[in-house]
Amino acid sequence: xxxxxxxxxxxxxxxxxxxxxxxxxxxxxxxxxxxxxxxxxxxxxxxxxxxxxxxxxxxxxxxxxxxxxxxxxxxxxxxxxxxxxxxxxxxxxxxxxxxx
Amino acid sequence: xxxxxxxxxxxxxxxxxxxxxxxxxxxxxxxxxxxxxxxxxxxxxxxxxxxxxxxxxxxxxxxxxxxxxxxxxxxxxxxxxxxxxxxxxxxxxxxxxxxxxxxxxxxxxxxxxxxxxxxxxxxxxxxxxxxxxxxxxxxxxxxxxxxxxxxxxxxxxxxxxxxxxxxxxxxxxxxxxxxxxxxxxxxxxxxxxxxxxxxxxxxxxxxxxxxxxxxxxxxxxxxxxxxxxxxxxxxxxxxxxxxxxxxxxxxxxxxxxxxxxxxxxxxxxxxxxxxxxxxxxxxxxxxxxxxxxxxxxxxxxxxxxxxxxxxxxxxxxxxxxxxxxxxxxxxxxxxxxxxxxxxxxxxxxxxxxxxxxxxxxxxxxxxxxxxxxxxxxxxxxxxxxxxxxxxxxxxxxxxxxxxxxxxxxxxxxxxxxxxxxxxxxxxxxxxxxxxxxxxxxxxxxxxxxxxxxxxxxxxxxxxxxxxxxxxxxxxxxxxxxxxxxxxxxxxxxxxxxxxxxxxxxx
Numbered sequence: 307x308x309x310x311x312x313x314x315x316x317x318x319x320x321x322x323x324x325x326x327x328x329x330x331x332x333x334x335x336x337x338x339x340x341x342x343x344x345x346x347x348x349x350x351x352x353x354x355x356x357x358x359x360x361x362x363x364x365x366x367x368x369x370x371x372x373x374x375x376x377x378x379x380x381x382x383x384x385x386x387x388x389x390x391x392x393x394x395x396x397x398x399x400x401x402x403x404x405x406x
Numbered sequence: 407x408x409x410x411x412x413x414x415x416x417x418x419x420x421x422x423x424x425x426x427x428x429x430x431x432x433x434x435x436x437x438x439x440x441x442x443x444x445x446x447x448x449x450x451x452x453x454x455x456x457x458x459x460x461x462x463x464x465x466x467x468x469x470x471x472x473x474x475x476x477x478x479x480x481x482x483x484x485x486x487x488x489x490x491x492x493x494x495x496x497x498x499x500x501x502x503x504x505x506x507x508x509x510x511x512x513x514x515x516x517x518x519x520x521x522x523x524x525x526x527x528x529x530x531x532x533x534x535x536x537x538x539x540x541x542x543x544x545x546x547x548x549x550x551x552x553x554x555x556x557x558x559x560x561x562x563x564x565x566x567x568x569x570x571x572x573x574x575x576x577x578x579x580x581x582x583x584x585x586x587x588x589x590x591x592x593x594x595x596x597x598x599x600x601x602x603x604x605x606x607x608x609x610x611x612x613x614x615x616x617x618x619x620x621x622x623x624x625x626x627x628x629x630x631x632x633x634x635x636x637x638x639x640x641x642x643x644x645x646x647x648x649x650x651x652x653x654x655x656x657x658x659x660x661x662x663x664x665x666x667x668x669x670x671x672x673x674x675x676x677x678x679x680x681x682x683x684x685x686x687x688x689x690x691x692x693x694x695x696x697x698x699x700x701x702x703x704x705x706x707x708x709x710x711x712x713x714x715x716x717x718x719x720x721x722x723x724x725x726x727x728x729x730x731x732x733x734x735x736x737x738x739x740x741x742x743x744x745x746x747x748x749x750x751x752x753x754x755x756x757x758x759x760x761x762x763x764x765x766x767x768x769x770x771x772x773x774x775x776x777x778x779x780x781x782x783x784x785x786x787x788x789x790x791x792x793x794x795x796x797x798x799x800x801x802x803x804x805x806x807x808x809x810x811x812x813x814x815x816x817x818x819x820x821x822x823x824x825x826x827x828x829x830x831x832x833x834x835x836x837x838x839x840x841x842x843x844x845x846x847x848x849x850x851x852x853x854x855x856x857x858x859x860x861x862x863x864x865x866x867x868x869x870x871x872x873x874x875x876x877x878x879x880x881x882x883x884x885x886x887x888x889x890x891x892x893x894x895x896x897x898x899x900x901x902x903x904x905x906x907x908x909x910x911x912x
Binding site for chain 2: 314317321324328334337338341344345347348351352354355356358359361363364366367370371374377378381382384385386388389391392393398401403404405
């Protein structure tokens with residue numbers, strides 16, 4: 307077992323937790339947090355792999371991903387607020403006007 | 407990776423992106439001036455003209471070299487393939503800006519047009535991305551702007567719901583793709599496509615992890631291109647989003663998904679150097695194409711809303727495009743370099759470009775009818791031929807082209823796609839494609855029937871067409887007819903673009 311394996315294992319666990327959260331949670335904010343957890347698990351994997359390969363590309367990628375995650379917070383919360391205004395709820399089960 | 411010397415003239419390779427970013431912020435700052443003469447009509451016109459000027463400038467200043475060039479630390483591949491896709495995105499963006507001017511439900515200010523331009527910019531980067539870092543960033547740039555555009559009608563619950571659904575599914579699929587990319591990086595230690603391919607083909611590379619990473623990345627592409635089983639968001643989002651935005655998402659965003667997918671798969675998981683991962687994606691394409699076509703077409707039949715029907719039809723259209731991708735996969739996996747790959751890629755490019763015009767035209771008319779008749783159901787189209795004969799005629803032209811009725815351009819495009827599949831002995835796939843075309847006749851002609859045969863009490867009421875929307879309808883239907891009449895130069899351009907992508911294989 308080399309030195310980065312525990313980190314990759316941890317990132318896989320975090321990613322799985324994010325996926326499970328995404329599938330089971332019904333509150334939009336919680337779903338959103340699950341997605342953030344998945345993003346950060348990918349970040350952890352990138353940093354660990356960058357360490358393994360002894361180069362900085364992966365670490366640089368993480369900075370970009372952080373910026374993307376911040377932008378996603380802005381966009382996501384704006385949309386959640388918009389939906390909350392019209393439905394008075396952040397529950398995704400209430401999103402049922404569009405179907406068929 | 408930044409060991410290469412930076413040359414300022416390399417920045418010309420991203421001239422369209424720089425120009426679009428500049429123009430988006432210019433429009434945004436014009437909006438802040440709050441001048442009465444800068445109303446949304448002027449802003450929309452400025453946006454559309456600006457992006458077209460950017461395209462012309464990019465053509466003059468930085469025409470792609472014959473073989474293409476890898477620039478900016480390996481991030482960008484500047485070739486004709488990217489250039490042709492840029493042109494498709496920019497024309498689609500310009501048409502979307504024009505359409506939004508008279509689309510009353512959207513209270514569009516400068517921020518709406520700026521978002522359209524920024525989404526276009528992200529798509530242009532997607533077409534030229536040659537590195538997994540840029541792949542992720544470009545995809546997110548275009549997606550983020552599109553989430554906001556889909557939910558732009560804040561006071562309409564349906565639009566807010568569409569934006570929210572698009573955002574949730576988009577965010578999770580791109581995150582899954584990111585995790586796949588992290589595994590690709592872990593396996594190869596590289597972020598550039600060609601270097602990834604070289605590292606993944608090494609015999610000691612753990613191939614099963616490679617397959618897993620590829621599948622995760624494919625989820626992101628399948629979301630963008632609305633391939634089954636990641637199509638489920640599309641009908642709801644297309645239905646709820648403002649109609650001009652629907653036209654934009656269903657054409658340009660889908661085209662960008664195909665552009666980035668083909669380049670990534672051909673370069674980073676090149677079938678010329680087979681590994682289990684490349685065999686997986688080659689084998690996957692055919693079933694996905696079949697499922698996507700059938701699902702889109704069968705569900706489109708059951709719809710009463712024309713907008714939602716077009717949403718399912720655009721899933722089916724993605725299935726037709728995937729016939730070309732399947733042919734490409736088989737051609738490339740035969741190992742030797744042959745003449746079949748350029749034909750398949752060119753078929754895909756040609757079909758995407760013509761589909762862009764036809765589908766934006768169709769959504770322009772649907773948006774107009776929905777504003778005049780109060781809804782976009784089939785009954786709202788009743789008697790349209792008597793209220794506005796020219797509009798009905800334009801709708802017939804684009805619908806027949808979407809069906810693939812000869813001699814219209816949709817037929818020519820499908821012919822190219824099917825021919826490249828026949829060249830690879832994919833007879834079964836072509837038969838499925840033809841069956842699907844026949845199924846689609848049913849629902850496309852349902853709209854034609856409503857417009858020409860059915861009567862409506864509103865027939866005598868006038869049907870004013872706003873000038874700019876009228877122009878867009880005219881441009882799109884004229885483009886359909888012109889490309890039908892003189893398809894050769896367009897095909898030659900697509901073929902040249904396909905060959906520029908293929909230089910890596912030689």
